[in-house]
Amino acid sequence: MKKLFIIATVALFAACQTQKDQTEMQAVENPFYVEWDTPFGAPPFSQIKDEHYKPAFEKGMKDNLAEIDAIVNNPEAPTFENTLEELERVGKLLTKVQRVFYNLTGSNTNPKMQELERELSPLISAHYDKITLNAGLFKRIEAIWQSRESLGLNKEQLKLLKDTRKQFVRSGALLNEEEKAQITKINTEISELTTAFGQNLLAETNGFELVLDSTDLDGLSESIIAAAAESATQKMEKAETEEEKAKYKDKYVFTPHRSSMYPFLTESNRRDLREQLYKAYVQRGDNDNATDNKEITAKIAKLRAERAKLMGYETHAHFVLEERMLKTPEEVYDLLMQLWKPALERAKVEVADMQAVVDAEGKDFEIAGWDWWQYSEKVRKAKYDLDEAAIQPYLSLDNVLNGVFATTNKLWGLTYTEIFDVEVYHPDARVWEVKDKDGSHLGIFIGDYFTRSNKRGGAWMSSFKGQSNLDGRKRPIVVNVCNFPAPIGDAPSLLTFEHVTTLFHEFGHAMHGIMTDVTYGSMSGTSGPRDFTEFPAQLLEHWASEPEILKTFATHYETGEVIPDELIAKLLKASKFNQGFANTEYLAASLLDMDWHTIKADEELKDADAFEKASLDKIGLIDEIAPRYRSTYFAHIFSGGYAAGYYGYVHSAVLDSDAFEAFKETGDVFNPELAAKLRKYVYEKGSTEEAKDLYVQFRGREPEIDALLKVRGLDGSME
Amino acid sequence: MIMRFLFPFIFLSILCLSFRAQSHPEDELIIREIEEGQLEVQDQQVSAEYAAALKRQRIRKLSAMPWYEKFFVFVKAGIEHIIPKGLDHILFVLGLFFSSLILGSLLWQVSAFTLAHTITLAVAALGIVQAPAGIVEPLIALSIVWVAAENCIFKEASKWRPFVVFSFGLLHGLGFASVLSEYGLPQGNLVPSLLAFNIGVEVGQLIVLVVAALLVWFIRDKSWYRKRVQIPASIMIALVGLFWFVERVFL
Ligand SMILES: [Zn+2]
Numbered sequence: 001m002k003k004l005f006i007i008a009t010v011a012l013f014a015a016c017q018t019q020k021d022q023t024e025m026q027a028v029e030n031p032f033y034v035e036w037d038t039p040f041g042a043p044p045f046s047q048i049k050d051e052h053y054k055p056a057f058e059k060g061m062k063d064n065l066a067e068i069d070a071i072v073n074n075p076e077a078p079t080f081e082n083t084l085e086e087l088e089r090v091g092k093l094l095t096k097v098q099r100v101f102y103n104l105t106g107s108n109t110n111p112k113m114q115e116l117e118r119e120l121s122p123l124i125s126a127h128y129d130k131i132t133l134n135a136g137l138f139k140r141i142e143a144i145w146q147s148r149e150s151l152g153l154n155k156e157q158l159k160l161l162k163d164t165r166k167q168f169v170r171s172g173a174l175l176n177e178e179e180k181a182q183i184t185k186i187n188t189e190i191s192e193l194t195t196a197f198g199q200n201l202l203a204e205t206n207g208f209e210l211v212l213d214s215t216d217l218d219g220l221s222e223s224i225i226a227a228a229a230e231s232a233t234q235k236m237e238k239a240e241t242e243e244e245k246a247k248y249k250d251k252y253v254f255t256p257h258r259s260s261m262y263p264f265l266t267e268s269n270r271r272d273l274r275e276q277l278y279k280a281y282v283q284r285g286d287n288d289n290a291t292d293n294k295e296i297t298a299k300i301a302k303l304r305a306e307r308a309k310l311m312g313y314e315t316h317a318h319f320v321l322e323e324r325m326l327k328t329p330e331e332v333y334d335l336l337m338q339l340w341k342p343a344l345e346r347a348k349v350e351v352a353d354m355q356a357v358v359d360a361e362g363k364d365f366e367i368a369g370w371d372w373w374q375y376s377e378k379v380r381k382a383k384y385d386l387d388e389a390a391i392q393p394y395l396s397l398d399n400v401l402n403g404v405f406a407t408t409n410k411l412w413g414l415t416y417t418e419i420f421d422v423e424v425y426h427p428d429a430r431v432w433e434v435k436d437k438d439g440s441h442l443g444i445f446i447g448d449y450f451t452r453s454n455k456r457g458g459a460w461m462s463s464f465k466g467q468s469n470l471d472g473r474k475r476p477i478v479v480n481v482c483n484f485p486a487p488i489g490d491a492p493s494l495l496t497f498e499h500v501t502t503l504f505h506e507f508g509h510a511m512h513g514i515m516t517d518v519t520y521g522s523m524s525g526t527s528g529p530r531d532f533t534e535f536p537a538q539l540l541e542h543w544a545s546e547p548e549i550l551k552t553f554a555t556h557y558e559t560g561e562v563i564p565d566e567l568i569a570k571l572l573k574a575s576k577f578n579q580g581f582a583n584t585e586y587l588a589a590s591l592l593d594m595d596w597h598t599i600k601a602d603e604e605l606k607d608a609d610a611f612e613k614a615s616l617d618k619i620g621l622i623d624e625i626a627p628r629y630r631s632t633y634f635a636h637i638f639s640g641g642y643a644a645g646y647y648g649y650v651h652s653a654v655l656d657s658d659a660f661e662a663f664k665e666t667g668d669v670f671n672p673e674l675a676a677k678l679r680k681y682v683y684e685k686g687s688t689e690e691a692k693d694l695y696v697q698f699r700g701r702e703p704e705i706d707a708l709l710k711v712r713g714l715d716g717s718m719e
Numbered sequence: 720m721i722m723r724f725l726f727p728f729i730f731l732s733i734l735c736l737s738f739r740a741q742s743h744p745e746d747e748l749i750i751r752e753i754e755e756g757q758l759e760v761q762d763q764q765v766s767a768e769y770a771a772a773l774k775r776q777r778i779r780k781l782s783a784m785p786w787y788e789k790f791f792v793f794v795k796a797g798i799e800h801i802i803p804k805g806l807d808h809i810l811f812v813l814g815l816f817f818s819s820l821i822l823g824s825l826l827w828q829v830s831a832f833t834l835a836h837t838i839t840l841a842v843a844a845l846g847i848v849q850a851p852a853g854i855v856e857p858l859i860a861l862s863i864v865w866v867a868a869e870n871c872i873f874k875e876a877s878k879w880r881p882f883v884v885f886s887f888g889l890l891h892g893l894g895f896a897s898v899l900s901e902y903g904l905p906q907g908n909l910v911p912s913l914l915a916f917n918i919g920v921e922v923g924q925l926i927v928l929v930v931a932a933l934l935v936w937f938i939r940d941k942s943w944y945r946k947r948v949q950i951p952a953s954i955m956i957a958l959v960g961l962f963w964f965v966e967r968v969f970l
Pocket of ligand 1: 505
């Protein structure tokens with residue numbers, strides 16, 4: 001019988017192990033409630049389970065309010081230390097759980113977390129409302145503000161005081177009760193309207209589809225056809241009636257979702273179908289049906305203007321811009337219009353280039369909006385002849401990472417060591433310790449680069465731990481999340497040049513988050529105004545496209561050969577392609593955004609269409625280009641938080657081009673003096689000073705627009 | 720740190736645009752949530768991606784290790800792929816064990832087995848040969864049935880037994896290779912890690928044999944050994960092998 005025993009013992013091995021795991025799990029208390037005794041204070045991801053979040057959020061909010069009450073009820077007279085510094089210290093638990101939760105809902109989510117996200121969102125905004133509307137707290141802050149001259153505060157403390165007070169004022173703390181009630185009423189109305197706007201847009205986008213036969217697919221590539229067949233199959237599966245099922249049988253479906261539309265517009269040779277799809281896209285929310293957004297947009301704009309007036313601002317744009325680097329609508333318009341003319345000129349040249357292709361093909365039509373993608377691609381092939389596949393072998397992820405590490409090493413002396421003793425939330429997340437040039441610890445960088453099905457699209461930077469010097473030196477843990485293709489088998493991950501730019505961009509944000517060195521955590525890293533925070537990120541992109549630097553890291557993953565000069569030249573030339581179109585559609589949308597938010601409270605506003613038309617006619621937008629977003633589907637400004645803020649991207653671009661020009665002027669893209677200034681005034685400072693002052697201290701003058709025009713090929717050099 | 724939490728979603732992350740393409744994933748995110756609703760997560764896909772990522776992580780860790788640590792890791796992996804993960808290899812070795820009590824005969828068989836699986840493990844791991852698991856795995860199960868059945872039929876191991884065992888060894892090597900490739904080999908030190916893994920496998924095998932020998936040490940000379948121990952144990956082994964065969968082919 002002994003032998004049987006052996007076999008039985010061996011067979012039982014596997015079964016025992018799973019049971020042990022479960023009992024262990026139950027014994028652990030909520031990991032958010034204890035101090036994290038981990039290397040660098042990183043979250044102990046393996047201990048954090050889905051069921052820990054909700055209680056931690058609830059306790060976090062409760063604790064936070066109790067801490068605020070303690071500050072308000074402090075019998076001592078309000079001082080900077082017992083009020084503002086204390087505010088920096090409160091809410092630790094909430095911060096801790098928020099950072100982990102919202103990072104993971106973006107990069108490693110699951111249905112349970114998604115549900116919790118929906119459940120929490122109103123609770124959390126209500127929580128922060130309670131704090132900003134706390135009259136007792138504002139009274140203390142206001143008292144300190146009034147006596148600020150005599151307190152001997154330093155620059156950073158003054159800025160903290162000013163910013164904090166402003167947050168309260170902007171929520172209505174200075175208004176009387178009647179005005180406050182009005183604001184609340186307007187806020188409720190706006191929030192209902194923005195929700196309706198989003199729902200309508202969703203319905204409108206899902207409401208149109210192009211159902212094609214196999215005879216309608218002229219020009220489309222195999223992968224596009226396969227995707228369209230797949231979406232027809234899915235629709236068939238979801239269909240409820242036989243009749244509906246028959247409609248999709250053996251058909252191909254395209255929709256106004258941009259992932260479906262752009263490939264179709266680029267490849268399809270059926271001009272009539274391109275026109276149908278394109279028109280469906282630009283008419284979304286403007287079809288005079290139950291899901292029309294025209295009235296809603298006008299109402300939202302109107303209510304925002306009224307609210308601004310109540311708060312004492314001329315327009316909503318004035319209200320928003322007060323907190324930005326560009327302070328007034330005039331400054332924004334001035335910037336946008338400086339770019340507008342050259343962009344439009346360039347776009348007209350691009351139209352002529354495309355028309356020449358049409359004529360050469362012997363076809364008889366004039367280029368229209370729905371032709372742009374197809375014919376610009378033809379021009380691109382003829383003029384630039386860049387084969388992405390030929391470049392990728394030089395751009396393996398490891399090479400590019402070495403490139404960005406080397407760049408920041410030459411600029412600031414930073415060094416990177418990949419480490420494995422810090423826990424991560426997914427095995428594709430890699431961890432590096434970043435050390436300063438004197439060898440001291442600066443921060444932890446996590447790079448999570450590959451796409452996966454439980455990660456949101458796009459690329460972003462975020463942090464698991466902030467920086468502060470308030471109670472001892474606390475260094476940050478920063479993460480970059482991207483969506484590069486995961487390697488197949490054991491081959492390395494090969495990037496496109498666009499991926500490389502994205503990697504450098506996100507790494508620029510990471511540098512902003514890692515080199516930051518301020519006293520108060522709420523002012524650290526990327527906390528500055530939105531039209532400034534893209535600048536440190538976009539700036540780093542410039543080094544990625546410097547031929548000298550490219551050659552140091554872009555080596556062939558198999559042969560080790562350095563990327564040929566000819567390929568670099570093509571690459572850089574192609575980056576200026578189609579910039580007329582890209583800038584024009586973007587600027588038109590930015591200007592439209594500004595127009596909507598510079599209306600006065602008493603202005604007559606009837607029809608969104610007429611308003612938009614007047615706005616676009618005024619700047620002379622050509623028919624071949626629509627604004628990147630038309631009013632009825634401009635979700636960023638009518639549903640998201642970008643009102644009077646869409647211009648921010650190009651403003652940051654002005655700064656980064658102008659800043660990189662400074663390096664080029666010295667003849668050394670690693671000029672040590674400039675690099676030191678850049679670190680001191682931009683990457684270290686967070687929002688402890690006004691963004692414009694920071695820039696001027698680095699650059700020695702205010703930003704100028706010429707460098708950007710050159711970078712984008714809008715300076716006339718392309719003709 | 721309170722005020723800046725007003726918009727937790729926006730505050731926490733900076734979503735980005737790629738300047739060159741003028742696409743704005745930051746905006747895309749808002750648009751996407753509105754136009755397409757939420758991310759639909761599929762468990763199966765998530766776990767497949769997770770497994771692939773785990774392998775990449777293991778390889779990264781390995782390549783960052785000094786050689787002696789790496790050696791140790793692979794020896795350990797080799798042992799683990801016998802005990803406890805390599806149940807079918809354990810049964811096969813036990814099948815060999817119950818064939819003969821003559822040390823010489825057993826030694827011959829085990830050596831043939833070791834030599835054979837070392838060869839196929841090497842050629843498969845180096846990518847020279849590829850064998851589909853769908854064929855190799857059922858054959859491994861059958862090899863267990865074969866050796867166990869032989870034990871019941873013949874009292875002592877036959878002369879051709881080492882050759883049979885050798886060809887089965889070739890199969891088992893392919894089996895090791897597929898688990899090793901799932902485990903991940905560092906591109907840089909392929910041969911040393913392979914060697915270390917193999918050493919681990921041998922150590923695991925040896926442990927199985929030694930434990931089995933200790934357990935039957937005092938009863939091996941008894942007259943009833945063959946009837947009460949050798950044959951029943953071999954039947955058990957054959958039955959398990961048969962069950963695996965059926966499971967791997969039909970289930
Ligand atoms: Zn960015």
